[in-house]
Amino acid sequence: MAPFLDEKRIDNEDACAALDTHGTLRSLAMAGAQVRQALTLSQDAGIERVAGGERPRSVLVASLGGTAVICDVLEMLAEPGSPVPVAIRRNLPLPGWVGPLDLVIAVSQSGRAAGPLALAAEAARRGASLLTVGASDSPLADVCARARGVHINVGNDRDGSRTHLWSMLAPVMLAAGQIGIADVDAAVLADVADRLDEHAEACRPSSESFVNPAKVLAVDLAETVPLVLGDGPLNGVAASRAASMLARTARMPATFGELPDAASQIVACFDGPFTTAFSSSSAGASGVAAGDIFADPYLDGPMPPRLGLLMLRDAVPEDPSPEVAEAEALTEAVVESARETGVKVSQVTAEPGHPLVRLAGQIAVTDFAATYLALGLGLDPAVAPHVADLRSGRR
Template sequence: MLDEQLLDDESGLIAADPSGSLRALAGAGAQVRMAMQATAEAGINRIVADGRPRAVVVASLGGSAVVGDVLTLLAGAGAPVPVSVRRGMPLPGWVGPLDMVVAVSMSGRAPGPLGLAAEAARRGCRLLTVGQARSPLAEVAERTGGVHVPVPPAQNAAARASRMALWALAVPVVRVAFELGLTDASTQVLERVADRLDAQADLFRPSSEAFVNPAKSLALELSGSVPVVLGDGDVTGVAGARAVSMLARTARVPAMRGALPDDAGDVVATFDGPLAARPDDIFADPEFDDPVGTRLRLLLLRDAAPTPDRPDGSWLETSRTADAVKMTAEDAGVRVTEVSAEPGHPLERLAGLVALTDFAAVYMALAGGIDPLTSPHVADLRDRTH
């Protein structure tokens, strides 16, 4: 269980966070602005001047994997060219000089993106790389006529972690995609994203008490449970995937995720499994009378409704399914936390949801006595696989 007193102790939270994870998340808006500037200075005209490629392949994995999800989300089903994501070698055989490969790695040394970038260069593809300056990934791009966008220098240990630098990694890819006509995420949209992230950072700040801080409240609600994170559409599906990753890597909490409508059956099937509440007393309140032991908690992410990218018909269909899943959970005695996105461009809506779950994951770690940044078991795994 979490130390609730620590959650309301600003100085205690800061002392428990020597790597600066909260500070790194609070700088998300600044990440957007610095990444926009770095992209402009990198000379992306070299790879966008020839117009749209035949296809775009994004190479990203680990903490950077969400970049591919973001681009796929923004391009959507109506993208003028195919957009696909690869986590590792090999590069598909059909990829050639008419295509663009985007390789993303915070350190610039991840074998998957690095190998795909090198192979893309050998095949004569247009190449965009994002990562540390003067890294092997940067050298591949610079040596072969590609464009490398460097991430800003890290201000603390947490800022060097790819999962804490989502916007520094994603914004260059979004900017290039806009210039190629693959998305409508313009400079103005990115500026609004930065503003929203600033507002969220202020709302979720360590000095804000739990009863008025949605991120701290969410951390308390998820404490001691196995979260089932369900998104009701494309935006919330990406947000759910990000939430599950942050809960695992940052708070050390395993979680299941899904997106509607496809995963409704898989999610509700867990409601009569071994981790479901199933109180015997018909008067039992699942919020206060849950049986001893770890139980499911449904975290239902709801998109703003309706929006231009989600017309009435599409929104109503997924909204009805989400309502049905929620009612099924409540009937089964499964606790439900519901979060709704604020209106705006899909990237703005995603940013708001991601900020909430990112901060909640860090607060869960700190109040649980865990270093959000460093996992000894991840370090062991890295040593054993290199």
């Protein structure tokens, strides 16, 4: 049976504040400010000195956990026209080809994450250029200083990497623009900050659930087993982030994919046990198909959870190319197939702008939605007891 989301709680600012002990909503609302502070800190650190002011032979980026999406964002923005290859690593070993002509970017909010720290240390030993982003008083900062690289401080009052993504992503994007592997500069990041502010205003706690896009999405997702699907590379990155936030923040298991590659595996689920397409005879022990309006919960038992599709869509230009039109047709086909089989469909469409600006809006809405979903379910978005047990070694 589907979990119960208390809409009254997410519309009550005091109730949200009492449950949100680490101020997750407040931190998400400050994403625009994070970008602006990161710009200042990057300039103060001399980000123009990255890789000696020259374009490196290659770039390798390492980030984990709440900042793992940074790797994906850089790869996505650099891929179409980067003059140098961009690689991703989460942990050792550092590829054998990394040497003095290459740049390694290591990101860790605490500056102590084992993977990025080990990769940075090995890169420094080989004489590669270093850009590190994290706490100023950390082993990662020390490694960077000894290698005469550029270290960007993430600033103060950082509770968790999931809610302070932009303080670490912005310096990496600025550096990518500086060395010419992505079309990003300070002006683009200023637009990112403005877009994040717009969504923070629309998704604020005082905005009631029937007009707040993040609360509407949270209510929809609470009733489902969510599949998150992006309509292309940009929203593929957003889908990965959304699935991570749903799992880590709202404790809702979610899978994600990107069109066109993931179309078959997503659509195949429409024939599964969480849709009306699944016959009653094989709907499980209760014999009740998901979404069966004639089911009697007293006689037939509780209904199984319903499959949900969260479709993340890009802004479509006024005069789309044949490739864009084909991708849009595939997206519509998947959505229509979902609706025909009783899948609950939710859609978030990006507003026009630079790719990083569009991505920022998609991430903002789904980040807020995952947080409201946690609060509506009675969960503290930042406190997961089993995760704490793992970190303390009790399990």
